[in-house]
Amino acid sequence: MSFEAFLIQTGVNGLILGALYLLMAVGFTLVFGSLRVVNFAHGEFYMLGGFAAYFTTVTMGLPAIASIPLAFLFVAVLGLFCERAVFRPFRGDELNGMIASIGLALILQNGALMLFGPMPLAMPPFAEGLTRFGSIVIPTSRLLAIVISAAVLAIFYVVMMHTRVGRAVRAMVQDAEVASTFGIHPGLVYPLGFALGVGLAAVAGAVMAPLFSVSPFTGHTPLLKAFLVVVLGGLGSIPGAAIASLAVGLIESYTATFYGSLAADGLILLLAVIMLVMRPNGLLGRAMRVG
């Protein structure tokens, strides 16, 4: 493999990584946007999405493609319940809301540990083998994962732009007070926004479950990656998350390939801290309304 092909291959790996991180991050930024809550349990909903996909395909024997909508549905309903039980009392109180989400993360992770046990579970991949584009190789299972993510994001875009629910959630993301003057009832939109956000995290979990394995511990890395993408892209900004996730994917792929994954993670974390300090609103985020 020539050096140019190697560079392009690393770039392609980076884009694939970016697309996967986007799916993880868009739910996180939606929850923050609509609920003004940094959800530390986001990784746990990703993990539960993975388990939902495992049970639909392996235990219930349904086709792999069916696991995506079912994972979304199962976790979205769980999300509705969690929003009602945990987040509603802290609406408008971001700090306590965040601490509550840490408590929720503990409950969900250890609940899964008790139910499913610690052993990583492997799943049959969406597809076997690989696809070649000239000298560039893309594992077919990852290519399919990207196609599915693209489809899910397209559906999500349509829902947000062209349905009543979508417009209501988007209005709430823009400015909660103004939105409520237009008769958008926060009591309805907050749980929907949260359920939509964690449902997306579950889809990311379901898409990535066959690539890696599923276990109660798989939630922490996606939470960290979603957090980095959202901080760089701007809290509450979905286009910002899109740009930032591709950037993080590329930076991580090149740095990891040349200097090792630890250096890559360290570099991106450093970028996040610098962005937080220099531009707390990130690339395209809205200014946090101060006081």
Added chain:
Amino acid sequence: MTAILEVSDLTMRFGGLTALDSLSFKVNDHETVGLIGPNGAGKTTAFNVISGVLAPTSGTVHYRGSAITGLPTHRIVRHGVVRTFQSTSVFAKASVLDNIVCGGFVNWETGFVSNLFNGAKTRATQAAARDRAMELIRLAGIEELAHSAAGELSYGHQKRLGLLVALAASPSLLLLDEPAAGLNAEESEELAEFIRSVKQQLQIAVLLVEHHIEMITSLCDRLIVLEYGRKIADGPVAEVRQDPRVVDAYLGVDDDDDA
């Protein structure tokens, strides 16, 4: 009558909107100046720039000769320029006495070490601060409220407490942000009386942003009128009230003077 506050060519732009357009004015020692004008004229913006909440786009603010443009609020307080807040703003969970003691923070800031070990110096400055606070409480006639929590006071009392907290910082120029807001005629007259007596006893200058004509006429020596961020009048109260441009600015509201 030496000028203590000098504002020159103060301009403030928020994106496309020009809130202040090269505004200049002075406030002399022991003088009470009213800053008035219709809504959106830039009164509060000017007030926030002088008190350090906003840094101006251009122009300067000098106090007693030294530049205080763009300094953070807590540094401007040290120069003697102290502000109050339009809505009541108190330390809700602390007692009235503790509120005023904290208001005088600039006076009792002693060394870190002596603070930590409650050294003699700290105990002395704290005692002095408490005495000064009791003095102000007696001045305002609310001795019986000294130990109740500030959050539980009536609206009028909280307004008065806000004033005392500002006075505790021993200002030479007091910036009052709509003191009469939310008060009925009788309460605002009472407050005006209190401000007049305090100004008399403590020999301080006052810059007042206000809508209530009665409060302005009863307190101010001089008026500065703003419209769309520009100064359209600056002079003694009687003279300014006749000035046609001021009358137009208030949309031809003729001066019925019977309030």
Added chain:
Amino acid sequence: MKKNLAALVLGASLLTAAHAQAEDVLKLGAPFPLSGPGAAWGTAVLNGVKLAAKDVNEAGGLKVGDTTYKIEVVAYDDKYSASEEVTVVNRLLSVEGVKFFTGPIPSAGLLAVQPMLKKADAVAITLAFTSKAIGPDYPGIFRVSITSHEMAQPQVNWLIKNVGVKKVVGLFENDETGHAMEADTATAYKKAGATYSSEFFERGTVDFVSLLTRVLFKDIDAIELSGMSPTTSGLIIKQARELGFTGKIVRTGGPATQEIVHVAGKEAAEGIVVHAPINPYDEQMAAFIARYEGEYGAGMNGFAPFFYDGTRMMLKAMQDAGTVEDPIAVRDAMAALSEYEGVLGKVSWVGEETYGINRQISVPFYIAEIRDGKEKVVATCNVIVCE
């Protein structure tokens, strides 16, 4: 109300400890990784120890001097983390009052608790790969598995000769075990004349595309997985095949065949050459595997029999020493055991020249190839050569 709640909580746990003492029970401490990447090994060796305890209990308990003891295995999850290991061993020593340990097995975890075990003169069996695991200043620690130090050279020589491996890259986890294995494996390949280089990655990584892209760029003909944790090696094999790597994959480290087939699938695992600590077709071993799988389900990991024999030897040493109170006597009795008839065949201790003390188990080991998801033994080895 607050005070008695706290007292109640403390009192309750004291009660449980006291109750166990009354009925002549001998406790074996079992700190193993029961969750996280090392769980496959942890559960396997724990089952090995439990099976040994079960056999002894069913044969009427352990007769030492004039008392018979019922063996109780006290297992805790060290989550394959060194700091958790310290907490768990601390609890076993101070609360359960245990003097005889099976485990800890991760190298980092063992190093962290060696001083504690030494202060309590505890006797422990381990399979930690690090060369610092056993030594004259930790006489109570016995290693019941063979490490890359013993098995790397013979296996690599055989691979170079019979499988025609020339350009190799070795992948290792970035921890004590990984570094220990890397040292032995690198010397073995270089001595055998292969062009060799190593790569490290963080334990718990699941996405190896970046690492494998760099490795494949070096155009090599074989990847060495050495002794990394089982699930991780399954992921690497699957992702390497998915990136178009058609070369040989070998694993000269600990057993992981079940997990490799389970995670990477039969097809990707086909033809992989692995180290096999046991020969499943040896009839004594086959009987043990049948009993183990009857008790704990299919897919026995190769380390289990090592801990079965290790536990039986420790219990035998207690009988020889005639005491359970004096761990030093038991330790010496255990060291004195030689040609012990175990499931693994004749077992004795070596290691005087390399480690300065005879605490390293010496048993035959094998090389196998995965065919249709099963291990097929292709060579038998000892510390010098494999045929």
Added chain:
Amino acid sequence: MSELQQTNPVPATAKWKIPQEFLTAKSATYCALFLPLAALPLLIDSSFVYHIAILVCLNAIITSGLGVIVRVDQLSLAHGAFAGIGAYASALAVIKLGVPFLLSLVLAALAAGVAAVLLGRLVLGLKGVYFVLATFAFNELFRMIMLLLPEISGGTNGLSNIPAAEIAGLEISSKPGFYIFIALALAATLLVVWMILRSPIGRAFDAISGNLPLAQASGIPPRRYQILAFTSGSVIAGVGGGIMAAYVGFISPESFTFWFSVNTIIMLIVGGRYSIMGPVLGALLLTPLPEVLRSTGQLQQIIYGVCLIAILRFMPGGVSGLIDRFAELMSGRK
């Protein structure tokens, strides 16, 4: 951030230090509660109870550091990292430089303090959620840096056999010895925190968290006092880390992860973030839980999570809030 106080229903415990006579009723209650408890381990004299008591004191010290930070309305998710910085500084000083134990704790405090000032100056301008996110990133960054410097930190293997603590040559690694040392260390920490909070510095802290704009209008420089609170809290965590290294004898980057900071937050909130004794109560109630529920580790974590949410929702003042109210009733006030 300052509107935080207004939104959740805080009980009438005046966070503000009310003059002397009220203090004695409350402190009397706490002394009646804690002095016998402190003596309990010495009476029972079992190594397990010492082990638990030492962990309770250790958690109480580190959590009371977080209590100082929360005093200015800033929540730090980097408390684990500062405990780690202290632990490594102290352990390396003892191992590599042969520094005596107490001096190594001073070095731990210095290291944590310098790091806190640097981070504080960098991020304290951020408001609410952004500040917490920055500390979350810092904690992950600390672990990353430690893994990238194996020569210093020992990488994933960490630093093992850290010499046992000794003071003036007298080794105190025996359980009773160490317990007495750490109990005194806890008492010293609470004394320092009490001195800070009842001094003018504490008044400034309460003013900043009570009403930031008014505090500024009274001449209080917010950044300086926020950094002061953040640094003193982190220094306490650093010292706690140093003591932990000596007791456990082993530290690794995995000992100071995000979940270490989470446990500290839970103990502070359950115990009560508005009172100096809150962290001690939180540590006392939650530390024995993992030891008692040892076998079902997951159940313990779930109980942690449920406690956190329940206390946040129904008892923002935490357990010490209850005791304060009980003390108020006792003193006939209310």
